[in-house]
Amino acid sequence: SDTLDVVIRVGLTGGIGAGKSTVAKTFIERGAYHVDADKIAREVVEPGTPGLAQLVEAFGPEILDEAGALDRPSLAARAFADDDSRKLLNSITHPLIGARTQELTDAAPTGSIILHDVPLLVEGHMAPFYHLVAVVHTDADVRLDRLVNLRGMDVDDARSRIAAQATDEQRRAVADLWLENSGAPEALAAQAVAAWDERLIPFRDNVASGTAAPMPTDVVSYDPEWAALGQRVVNRIWALVGGNASAVVHEGPTSVVGQAAAPVVDIAVTVSDFSVADSLAEALAKGGFPLVSSTHDERLHASADPGRHVRVHVRA
Structure with a gap:
């Protein structure tokens, strides 16, 4: 009904190097309203922001480069030194990221399919707050190969980043849409197009009209x-x-x-x-x-x- 101010929120996640950007690009080309968690995380600590001032107060002026911008490696060296430092960092950045995310989400026009691109969706226990969670999956060894050979990352650094993230089982547990990216980017994009046309658009339209999707009635064998x-x-x-x-x-x-x-x-x-x-x-x-x-x-x-x-x- 017209009284419902309807948007549907899709959370997109996947391990580092899995191919989320291909899916995001495909959805955005079709009209998704993009809210990019990584971009927001950078915005809230740009020079001149209260966020950057709070970080300097917490971790010292050594975290700035010559130009007065955040020197991320230098912040990481201090913030990830121990649990208390990491908690302090999160207590500063998370509320700022949350507020900005909410602001952008609230600004989405009615009828939008909001694509919230969140690398740590699983780790942050955010899945229940989306209409649908899409996970891009690629085996860890393929991701390692991409990070090292395509992005030029150090092999140990790439390994430790992969290890620090959620496991495939944890991602599978929250996935409403599982996009397999073991082949060419075109094959992944094709899966994303099909998901957009056959699932996201009908879902959005059903929510807007207050309509339930048809239910299957045929009995099938037990599915774990x-x-x-x-x-x-x-x-x-x-x-x-x-x-x-x-x-x-x-x-x-x-x-x-x-x-x-x-x-x-x-x-x-x-x-x-x-x-x-x-x-x-x-x-x-x-x-x-x-x-x-x-x-x-x-x-x-x-x-x-x-x-x-x-x-x-x-x-x-």
């Missing part, structure tokens, strides 16, 4: 991925309903290990009474789960995402 998907959706729903629910759990056929079922994840949300259930309708709809029916014992919402089949049963 259902448990991970259930957990991901539970986390997403918690992010949307906040402290208004007393429980959010994966229930129904897909929650039973080994059981064949139609591939639909059922989520039960328990609230104190139906006035609370009704007050959550807009947040759930904007978050990608429009209301599909109201009965005396539950409010049923369902996923607007054509690639993720979910029913949300809100009960008092």
